[in-house]
């Protein structure tokens with residue numbers, strides 16, 4: 307069975323609705339009766355073999371979970387992948403739409419898709435690019451679900467944002483659900499530390515998590531501006547009492563304020579320890595599947611960084627051993643990795659930075675230099691093709707492409723564009739207005755951070 311997604315059953319807004327489910331049918335009935343998100347799709351469900359909890363499995367292309375990044379269901383007939391005219395069809399449809407359509411291509415997209423992108427970039431750059439094109443009726447986002455949500459939030463009401471395949475979610479974004487984060491906030495409140503905690507969420511999170519962050523005085527960050535975002539967050543913490551009845555100096559990184567960092571523990575830890583000078587002991591990991599996050603009240607009170615237990619399923623696969631091996635294999639190699647990699651990997655690497663930083667570094671590198679890059683394979687392969695005068699290798703040959711990014715393929719793009727030519731809008735991403743308003747708050751706080759200098763390459 308091709309399993310697409312998992313749904314955990316403990317949504318606090320429908321507490322207990324799934325807890326007694328032991329059979330597939332029982333679970334399905336409970337889910338539908340609860341009217342989850344008003345979905346008309348019915349999830350296919352399986353019981354956990356351990357019997358302790360039931361999990362709903364959404365089959366690829368069937369069903370949806372509107373409360374998360376989990377897509378899906380593309381109406382209409384997709385062109386066959388074997389159709390030899392797909393490139394020509396995409397070109398013709400794009401030409402017919404003219405300036406009414408603006409196609410965004412994330413750096414991790416396939417070549418067959420990226421060739422049709424009007425602009426390429428990381429998630430934040432693309433959202434800004436979309437906002438800078440108010441004349442385009444349709445924004446076709448070749449990326450994943452949270453990116454299209456951000457574009458919908460940042461673009462005008464007259465513009466429509468389309469995701470060619472609604473199944474293109476992000477496993478990292480799925481690791482933080484809104485009800486789980488609300489439970490976490492309750493735990494912080496019970497520990498008496500919510501007042502001195504500012505939430506910061508990575509761009510790679512659902513609109514609901516961005517909205518939570520905006521509502522609770524926090525902001526969004528990217529891998530390029532995480533340090534500035536964290537400094538801003540620590541600066542927001544007011545002086546006041548802590549949960550132990552002691553006084554708290556909240557101001558700044560050297561104060562006693564706290565950050566709840568969502569959903570990527572690695573970006574949070576790497577930034578706090580390597581760039582802000584906090585220690586590993588200042589960081590704790592909140593596990594949403596354990597009571598109180600698996601932490602004692604004392605651990606929560608002592609922590610400065612409360613890291614959500616989420617990670618990128620692509621970057622999380624790189625290891626420090628792979629770094630050691632590539633150094634043996636390629637003489638003089640420099641290891642360049644993304645900050646979504648683990649602390650051990652970034653500590654073993656020579657350079658660490660965002661996707662844009664990685665691109666600029668390779669562009670500026672001297673001919674003949676050797677690089678092992680730890681990020682998504684589509685980007686590394688394109689960099690190697692664009693720079694044949696340099697030795698560019700993937701940090702680890704067994705790490706694969708981002709599976710969800712790669713769901714956007716030429717048939718889906720052709721289907722989306724040709725539907726628009728016929729006047730049919732398919733796979734539109736619409737963020738609910740209240741969620742959008744609060745998420746916008748968190749995005750605007752990020753946009754108001756001091757301007758970053760242009761991404762420059764290091765001198766090596």
Ligand code: SF4
Nearest residue numbers: 476477478618620708
């Ligand atoms: S590379 Fe990682 S963070 Fe990016 S979309 Fe894929 S799973 Fe999500």
